[in-house]
Amino acid sequence: MDALTRLQERTWPAEGPARVPFWAYSDPEVYQREQDRIFGGPNWSYVALEAEIPNPFDFVRATVGEKPIVVTRDANGSVNAFANHCAHRGVVFCRHARGNARSFMCPYHQWTYDPTGMLIGMPFRRGHKGKGGMDPGFKLQEHGAQALKVAVRNGAIFASFDHAAPPFEEYLGPAMLGYYDRVFDGRELELLGYMRQRIPCNWKFMFENIKDPYHATVLHVFLITFGLFRLDQKSAVEMDETGRHAVLISRRGEQSLNETTRDMTNFRANLKLNDPRLIEALPEFPGDMTVVMQTIYPNVIVQQQSNTLAMRQLVTRGPQAFDLNWTFFGYKGDTPDLRQRRIRQANLMGPAGLVSVDDSEVIALSQEGAAVYPETSSILEMGGRSTADTDHMVTEAGVRGFYKHYIENMGFDHAG
Amino acid sequence: MLAEAKAIAPPAPARSAAELHSELGVLNTEYAHALDNERFDDWLDLFVEDCLYRVVPRENHLLGLPIALIHCESKGMLKDRVAAARDSTMAEPRTLRHFIANIRVIEATDAEVRAEANVLIVQTMINRMTEIVLAGFYLDRLVRQDGRLLFRERLCIYDSLLIPTSLVAPV
Numbered sequence: 001m002d003a004l005t006r007l008q009e010r011t012w013p014a015e016g017p018a019r020v021p022f023w024a025y026s027d028p029e030v031y032q033r034e035q036d037r038i039f040g041g042p043n044w045s046y047v048a049l050e051a052e053i054p055n056p057f058d059f060v061r062a063t064v065g066e067k068p069i070v071v072t073r074d075a076n077g078s079v080n081a082f083a084n085h086c087a088h089r090g091v092v093f094c095r096h097a098r099g100n101a102r103s104f105m106c107p108y109h110q111w112t113y114d115p116t117g118m119l120i121g122m123p124f125r126r127g128h129k130g131k132g133g134m135d136p137g138f139k140l141q142e143h144g145a146q147a148l149k150v151a152v153r154n155g156a157i158f159a160s161f162d163h164a165a166p167p168f169e170e171y172l173g174p175a176m177l178g179y180y181d182r183v184f185d186g187r188e189l190e191l192l193g194y195m196r197q198r199i200p201c202n203w204k205f206m207f208e209n210i211k212d213p214y215h216a217t218v219l220h221v222f223l224i225t226f227g228l229f230r231l232d233q234k235s236a237v238e239m240d241e242t243g244r245h246a247v248l249i250s251r252r253g254e255q256s257l258n259e260t261t262r263d264m265t266n267f268r269a270n271l272k273l274n275d276p277r278l279i280e281a282l283p284e285f286p287g288d289m290t291v292v293m294q295t296i297y298p299n300v301i302v303q304q305q306s307n308t309l310a311m312r313q314l315v316t317r318g319p320q321a322f323d324l325n326w327t328f329f330g331y332k333g334d335t336p337d338l339r340q341r342r343i344r345q346a347n348l349m350g351p352a353g354l355v356s357v358d359d360s361e362v363i364a365l366s367q368e369g370a371a372v373y374p375e376t377s378s379i380l381e382m383g384g385r386s387t388a389d390t391d392h393m394v395t396e397a398g399v400r401g402f403y404k405h406y407i408e409n410m411g412f413d414h415a416g
Numbered sequence: 417m418l419a420e421a422k423a424i425a426p427p428a429p430a431r432s433a434a435e436l437h438s439e440l441g442v443l444n445t446e447y448a449h450a451l452d453n454e455r456f457d458d459w460l461d462l463f464v465e466d467c468l469y470r471v472v473p474r475e476n477h478l479l480g481l482p483i484a485l486i487h488c489e490s491k492g493m494l495k496d497r498v499a500a501a502r503d504s505t506m507a508e509p510r511t512l513r514h515f516i517a518n519i520r521v522i523e524a525t526d527a528e529v530r531a532e533a534n535v536l537i538v539q540t541m542i543n544r545m546t547e548i549v550l551a552g553f554y555l556d557r558l559v560r561q562d563g564r565l566l567f568r569e570r571l572c573i574y575d576s577l578l579i580p581t582s583l584v585a586p587v
Contacts, residue, residue, distance in 0.1 A: 097475070191481060192481055192482055192483045193473070193476040193479075193481035193482060193483025193484075194473060194475055194476060194481070194483070195473060195483065195485055195579075196473065196577050196578050196579070197578055197579040197580070197581060197582065198578040198579070198580055198581070199581050200581065219506060221500075221504035221505075222500070222504065225504075266504075268504070271499075271504070273492070273496050274490075274491075274492030274493070274495045274496050275489075275490050275492030275493040275495075275496060277489075277490075277493075278493060278496060323578060328483045339482075343482050343483060343484070343487055344487060344489070346483050346484070346487065347486065347487055347488075347493075347497075350485055351485060351579035351581070351582050351583050352471065352485040352486050352579075352582065352583040352584070354497075354500050354504075354505070356582075357505050357506075357507055357582045357583075357584055358505060358506040358507075360581050360582045361505075361506055361507045361508055361581065361582055361584075362506060364508075364581055365508070
């Protein structure tokens with residue numbers, strides 16, 4: 001089958017997850033199928049931290065895929081999520097980013113919802129002077145805002161439009177749940193702040209970027225030079241059994257010229273910081289891992305690099321753009337010193353991050369090429385074609401693991 | 417939630433107000449010119465050693481959350497930022513242009529001047545239309561050293577929720 005036919009029929013290359021056809025990053029039909037099957041399917045999307053809605057009637061706007069939702073804490077303290085989409089005329093009725101509200105009134109015809117998304121009233125439901133109004137058979141309780149299934153675990157909130165989503169713990173699998181619980185260990189979280197950026201690039205390039213340790217050890221001067229994440233350090237790529245979730249693990253090393261760093265163009269033996277407090281970290285987790293980056297399918301990266309903790313949430317904005325929302329946090333009871341280190345080290349992350357800028361810039365360039373060469377395919381053969389876990393970072397196994405699952409989730413056929 | 421209360425400070429003595437305003441105008445012009453032309457060493461010279469420079473999303477500012485896009489709590493950190501922007505960051509070439517306006521003195525004492533100003537920054541890159549990087553305001557604390565006003569603290573608080581792709585150099 002030639003490339004053009006594969007493109008027209010959207011058939012995955014015969015090499016399977018060792019290739020990604022570039023049409024997967026720009027095709028509007030593929031994007032729509034992702035919205036239906038992945039973001040609208042029985043998967044858990046990260047939506048908010050509990051620390052954002054600590055009190056009864058607190059709410060925060062969030063997004064699943066590209067669909068706006070509202071996440072609330074109700075009078076009983078339970079967390080709810082529902083579509084920010086009036087059942088009547090479609091209005092995105094919650095217009096504030098966050099706040100505290102006992103009800104949500106749509107501005108158009110004043111249909112009103114309670115903090116669980118239940119429709120509780122509308123003006124002139126019984127008409128006026130015996131005329132008009134809703135049919136007497138109309139039941140408010142059947143026309144609430146579409147409810148999402150909610151999972152809360154140790155401070156983070158996940159939601160799914162598909163109520164057939166399995167329990168969150170089962171969805172992560174035992175190994176990935178262990179890494180999740182390493183950061184979300186039950187301590188109360190402190191919200192430290194947000195960063196947000198829009199990147200002209202398909203969401204998958206970002207998600208893959210954090211499954212790809214190979215780029216990190218060649219691209220990022222800061223990670224390589226200061227030994228924050230580098231080839232010569234004890235590292236690993238681990239996945240759940242489906243391949244959709246993964247962790248990149250490493251341990252901090254020295255800024256020393258050795259057999260490995262000598263081969264790294266971006267290793268700078270002479271780069272010295274004027275104020276090294278920027279990267280001075282305190283060990284705070286059990287064990288010797290200093291960086292664990294976890295991708296939870298389909299929309300979040302849990303970042304633990306030194307003392308920076310953040311949720312990097314992906315919001316899709318069409319096939320060729322996404323928003324990356326960073327929510328930084330620490331723990332209630334952090335010492336002022338540790339809290340200050342989290343704030344300082346956040347300089348490495350986000351839209352102006354001394355490390356992260358490299359990524360946002362380079363994936364935008366990937367998109368620029370992918371969009372106009374849809375008939376070609378990306379080669380993912382670093383570390384062979386296996387999707388098994390590795391104890392090193394010279395591999396793209398994590399990206400292949402993701403595509404193994406993606407192809408299945410999307411129902412793509414392989415070329416013969 | 418967008419309304420932001422500000423204490424109304426008594427005006428500085430009339431005699432020096434115009435002078436001070438003009439001095440701030442010159443300082444901000446020099447600031448913009450240094451950054452727009454990537455004269456980062458000249459930009460660094462506008463700060464005292466013990467300085468604070470932060471680029472802060474307005475939502476964090478309003479909610480009292482401490483995270484900043486750029487957080488430099490010494491001139492050393494400013495220098496490291498500049499070095500990274502100049503040498504180590506992989507970024508598409510771009511030209512930035514700062515428009516600083518509506519300079520306003522909040523309070524002026526012998527020890528310190530507190531001031532603010534609006535800022536709009538646009539960037540131009542290859543193959544793209546010129547676009548807005550951010551719109552926001554500066555919140556400053558300035559001190560006089562050897563007769564010139566220098567920044568002890570400059571916060572750039574931006575309204576634009578989303579940064580287009582990335583912010584490479586200081587703003």
